[in-house]
Amino acid sequence: MATQRKNVGILAMEIYFPPTCIQQETLEAHDGASKGKYTIGLGQDCMGFCTEVEDVISMSLTAVTSLLEKYAIDPKQVGRLEVGSETVIDKSKSIKTFLMQIFEKCGNTDIEGVDSTNACYGGTAALFNCVNWVESASWDGRYGLVVCTDSAVYAEGPARPTGGAAAIAMLIGPDAPIVFESKIRASHMAHVYDFYKPILDSEYPVVDGKLSQTCYLVALDSCYKILCNKYEKLEGKRFSIADAAYFVFHSPYNKLVQKSFARLVFNDFTRNASSIDESAKEKLAPFSCLSHDESYQSRDLEKASQQVAKPFYDEKVQPTTLIPKQVGNMYTASLYAAFASLLHNKHKTLAGQRVVLFSYGSGSTATMFSLKLNEGQHPFSLSNIASVMNVEEKLESRNELTPEKFVEIMKLMEHRYGAKDFVTSKDCSLLAPGTYYLTEVDSKYRRFYAKKAAENGLANGH
Amino acid sequence: MATQRKNVGILAMEIYFPPTCIQQETLEAHDGASKGKYTIGLGQDCMGFCTEVEDVISMSLTAVTSLLEKYAIDPKQVGRLEVGSETVIDKSKSIKTFLMQIFEKCGNTDIEGVDSTNACYGGTAALFNCVNWVESASWDGRYGLVVCTDSAVYAEGPARPTGGAAAIAMLIGPDAPIVFESKIRASHMAHVYDFYKPILDSEYPVVDGKLSQTCYLVALDSCYKILCNKYEKLEGKRFSIADAAYFVFHSPYNKLVQKSFARLVFNDFTRNASSIDESAKEKLAPFSCLSHDESYQSRDLEKASQQVAKPFYDEKVQPTTLIPKQVGNMYTASLYAAFASLLHNKHKTLAGQRVVLFSYGSGSTATMFSLKLNEGQHPFSLSNIASVMNVEEKLESRNELTPEKFVEIMKLMEHRYGAKDFVTSKDCSLLAPGTYYLTEVDSKYRRFYAKKAAENGLANGH
Numbered sequence: 001m002a003t004q005r006k007n008v009g010i011l012a013m014e015i016y017f018p019p020t021c022i023q024q025e026t027l028e029a030h031d032g033a034s035k036g037k038y039t040i041g042l043g044q045d046c047m048g049f050c051t052e053v054e055d056v057i058s059m060s061l062t063a064v065t066s067l068l069e070k071y072a073i074d075p076k077q078v079g080r081l082e083v084g085s086e087t088v089i090d091k092s093k094s095i096k097t098f099l100m101q102i103f104e105k106c107g108n109t110d111i112e113g114v115d116s117t118n119a120c121y122g123g124t125a126a127l128f129n130c131v132n133w134v135e136s137a138s139w140d141g142r143y144g145l146v147v148c149t150d151s152a153v154y155a156e157g158p159a160r161p162t163g164g165a166a167a168i169a170m171l172i173g174p175d176a177p178i179v180f181e182s183k184i185r186a187s188h189m190a191h192v193y194d195f196y197k198p199i200l201d202s203e204y205p206v207v208d209g210k211l212s213q214t215c216y217l218v219a220l221d222s223c224y225k226i227l228c229n230k231y232e233k234l235e236g237k238r239f240s241i242a243d244a245a246y247f248v249f250h251s252p253y254n255k256l257v258q259k260s261f262a263r264l265v266f267n268d269f270t271r272n273a274s275s276i277d278e279s280a281k282e283k284l285a286p287f288s289c290l291s292h293d294e295s296y297q298s299r300d301l302e303k304a305s306q307q308v309a310k311p312f313y314d315e316k317v318q319p320t321t322l323i324p325k326q327v328g329n330m331y332t333a334s335l336y337a338a339f340a341s342l343l344h345n346k347h348k349t350l351a352g353q354r355v356v357l358f359s360y361g362s363g364s365t366a367t368m369f370s371l372k373l374n375e376g377q378h379p380f381s382l383s384n385i386a387s388v389m390n391v392e393e394k395l396e397s398r399n400e401l402t403p404e405k406f407v408e409i410m411k412l413m414e415h416r417y418g419a420k421d422f423v424t425s426k427d428c429s430l431l432a433p434g435t436y437y438l439t440e441v442d443s444k445y446r447r448f449y450a451k452k453a454a455e456n457g458l459a460n461g462h
Numbered sequence: 463m464a465t466q467r468k469n470v471g472i473l474a475m476e477i478y479f480p481p482t483c484i485q486q487e488t489l490e491a492h493d494g495a496s497k498g499k500y501t502i503g504l505g506q507d508c509m510g511f512c513t514e515v516e517d518v519i520s521m522s523l524t525a526v527t528s529l530l531e532k533y534a535i536d537p538k539q540v541g542r543l544e545v546g547s548e549t550v551i552d553k554s555k556s557i558k559t560f561l562m563q564i565f566e567k568c569g570n571t572d573i574e575g576v577d578s579t580n581a582c583y584g585g586t587a588a589l590f591n592c593v594n595w596v597e598s599a600s601w602d603g604r605y606g607l608v609v610c611t612d613s614a615v616y617a618e619g620p621a622r623p624t625g626g627a628a629a630i631a632m633l634i635g636p637d638a639p640i641v642f643e644s645k646i647r648a649s650h651m652a653h654v655y656d657f658y659k660p661i662l663d664s665e666y667p668v669v670d671g672k673l674s675q676t677c678y679l680v681a682l683d684s685c686y687k688i689l690c691n692k693y694e695k696l697e698g699k700r701f702s703i704a705d706a707a708y709f710v711f712h713s714p715y716n717k718l719v720q721k722s723f724a725r726l727v728f729n730d731f732t733r734n735a736s737s738i739d740e741s742a743k744e745k746l747a748p749f750s751c752l753s754h755d756e757s758y759q760s761r762d763l764e765k766a767s768q769q770v771a772k773p774f775y776d777e778k779v780q781p782t783t784l785i786p787k788q789v790g791n792m793y794t795a796s797l798y799a800a801f802a803s804l805l806h807n808k809h810k811t812l813a814g815q816r817v818v819l820f821s822y823g824s825g826s827t828a829t830m831f832s833l834k835l836n837e838g839q840h841p842f843s844l845s846n847i848a849s850v851m852n853v854e855e856k857l858e859s860r861n862e863l864t865p866e867k868f869v870e871i872m873k874l875m876e877h878r879y880g881a882k883d884f885v886t887s888k889d890c891s892l893l894a895p896g897t898y899y900l901t902e903v904d905s906k907y908r909r910f911y912a913k914k915a916a917e918n919g920l921a922n923g924h
């Protein structure tokens with residue numbers, strides 16, 4: 001590994017989501033919701049979820065193992081491992097310590113990093129921490145590894161279709177194809193109660209949906225404003241949406257992504273940025289007199305700005321929406337699943353491009369940051385990352401369950417949350433070879449996992 | 463602030479612990495324990511604890527506010543703030559977001575960092591993250607701020623006297639009096655179930671005391687071995703306990719600190735290090751044939767190595783034990799309270815010295831690391847840090863409560879944990895001026911805090 005530290009960023013990625021899902025259209029009908037409420041209202045197509053044999057620990061074991069195998073990384077070559085998650089199975093023992101099982105058997109226990117926590121933002125914190133480590137005096141020349149893993153489930157009711165589940169692993173080091181533009185970064189952190197989990201023995205959050213959406217947009221505006229200011233100081237010219245090829249958003253549901261991008265366009269309008277042409281100005285002019293607070297509530301503004309934003313959205317955002325629309329809200333993994341969608345869809349033309357990402361975690365913590373892409377060197381190349389993630393096949397090979405089965409599983413999971421002294425069905429028939437699964441939680445709450453054998457015993461080298 | 467980045471480390475510290483405590487001797491008698499069980503067996507003198515008006519959020523608000531005030535730091539000059547804690551009040555919303563209240567009112571919301579979590583190790587992770595940030599390409603020239611805050615409480619029984627509570631705030635930047643020797647650092651991370659918190663609606667952990675002690679010592683051995691190897695590669699000579707002036711340990715109870723230091727001495731013996739003289743060799747020789755596993759169980763070895771270590775312990779460890787013995791286990795704050803004790807006791811003679819710290823969090827995660835001290839420049843000087851922390855006065859001004867009152871408070875706190883819809887007594891008569899306290903948790907689990915007025919209204923500038 002190079003001892004210089006230029007172009008620190010993401011070298012490789014792997015994504016895992018459960019093979020079990022439900023179509024939003026089916027769920028809509030089952031829930032007696034009006035037609036289009038989930039598919040158009042939320043903008044979602046499908047939702048992935050864990051059955052009783054999967055959880056955030058098994059998913060992250062699967063993602064990390066798969067990444068190390070597919071890139072032939074010796075576990076001894078990892079010097080830092082951190083996890084972002086808001087799915088709490090234990091209030092003290094980190095998910096990172098479960099992942100140490102992979103490294104301990106290779107004799108590597110000298111791996112810094114723990115779990116970073118704040119709602120959906122923990123993965124971004126872990127990612128920044130890992131990049132900073134590589135750039136710091138304490139870097140020892142080894143790889144960093146970041147894992148985002150979450151299972152988003154909601155109580156029966158209007159929030160239930162906004163669930164999802166996934167784990168993403170990212171390898172960090174110098175000479176990366178996905179490089180951080182460290183100076184083009186802005187955060188907005190505040191004390192708010194938009195979405196939180198104070199009911200400790202329930203997996204479900206307390207959510208004020210309307211407030212959470214406003215908090216998201218307030219954070220977005222604040223980050224964009226600060227980022228534009230920093231860019232101007234740095235580059236001596238104004239930033240606008242024209243200065244990035246793609247915008248990637250934390251995606252609780254696609255409708256919010258549409259609104260968010262439109263909000264950036266409205267920001268460019270109020271900043272009189274060059275991205276806004278005369279016809280757009282005309283459409284948005286009636287809203288220039290709105291106060292900041294009013295602007296978050298105005299349906300007319302939302303409509304007008306989405307209309308103006310539409311062609312830009314199709315070009316700069318739509319390619320990022322595949323996995324979030326198909327899997328749902330993956331909390332900490334959500335933003336990186338959107339980014340993975342972009343790599344999947346556009347890896348051939350991304351070299352040289354700037355991509356701006358917006359990470360949001362309720363509570364609230366948010367950062368907008370910029371990545372600069374280059375093709376990279378195999379195996380750490382954009383095309384290989386896309387090929388290894390194999391998104392299309394993973395999406396297509398999923399099993400659609402019925403709403404009745406989905407509800408039954410959610411009930412079982414409710415019952416199992418925080419429970420001890422049970423064995424699971426150990427039914428791994430739907431899981432892909434190489435997938436980890438939960439077998440037992442013993443009388444002392446200790447969790448045990450097994451790994452489904454690789455096809456034709458390939459994992460054993462036969 | 464300097465834009466160069468030499469000597470990155472701790473510029474300033476503040477410590478807060480509750481003004482309420484109980485003498486271990488009194489608790490021993492009340493519990494019907496044999497005389498000396500807590501005071502000699504555990505090695506503890508006194509235990510601090512939160513009453514119903516204090517918690518990890520209020521303590522951290524107090525510590526951060528006090529640090530900023532005493533060092534006249536403009537809240538706008540903070541660019542990163544992270545918290546280490548294992549006391550979970552909310553499973554999604556970070557403690558960091560509560561602390562944002564201090565910064566939001568000054569118009570500063572652009573502050574990176576969230577909470578780091580793994581048992582007692584989270585504070586060390588937060589500290590490393592903050593130092594790495596200052597050394598990274600994304601540093602923007604502002605200060606980092608690290609907060610360790612915990613309330614350690616145990617169910618009635620043998621673990622109860624190992625509680626404690628405190629918050630510590632540390633300001634991070636270049637040109638510090640307390641500098642990280644980044645290359646002299648070793649970690650040991652593993653998947654174990656020694657102490658964990660799977661019972662989500664209880665504040666109490668599940669603890670296997672004997673296993674946890676062994677895991678601590680295994681991690682200590684592993685870290686020391688790796689650190690010695692790294693040192694030898696770097697410096698071309700062997701490391702021994704003679705190469706650091708002081709050793710600071712994560713301190714669940716003082717007896718474990720005594721055992722731990724003795725274990726390092728035994729390590730030096732097995733490594734044939736220069737710190738071990740002929741007489742010591744003779745005393746330890748009978749144990750050289752023990753297997754690694756046996757060595758953790760041998761009482762005779764423990765006794766012999768503690769005897770050999772005694773003069774070194776008095777010199778290199780005893781000055782670090784004041785606050786942990788007086789306040790108890792402060793989880794993430796424990797190691798830094800031990801370090802604060804050293805600054806309090808020895809600040810006049812620390813310049814030029816190396817101090818080795820050992821951080822342990824069950825689960826498990828551990829790091830041994832080295833600090834190099836210099837006097838620094840006022841206000842960021844060792845003597846000013848000691849003066850601002852004002853440890854002696856804080857310890858002396860505490861109120862000793864009766865065991866009956868202590869048990870009554872623990873019962874109330876059990877009942878309040880995870881609860882909503884209550885107001886506290888708002889009785890802040892025992893709190894020092896400027897202390898934050900909990901007033902209410904409303905029907906939506908939202909928490910409200912107030913600040914006790916500063917003496918003579920000084921905080922308002924009168």
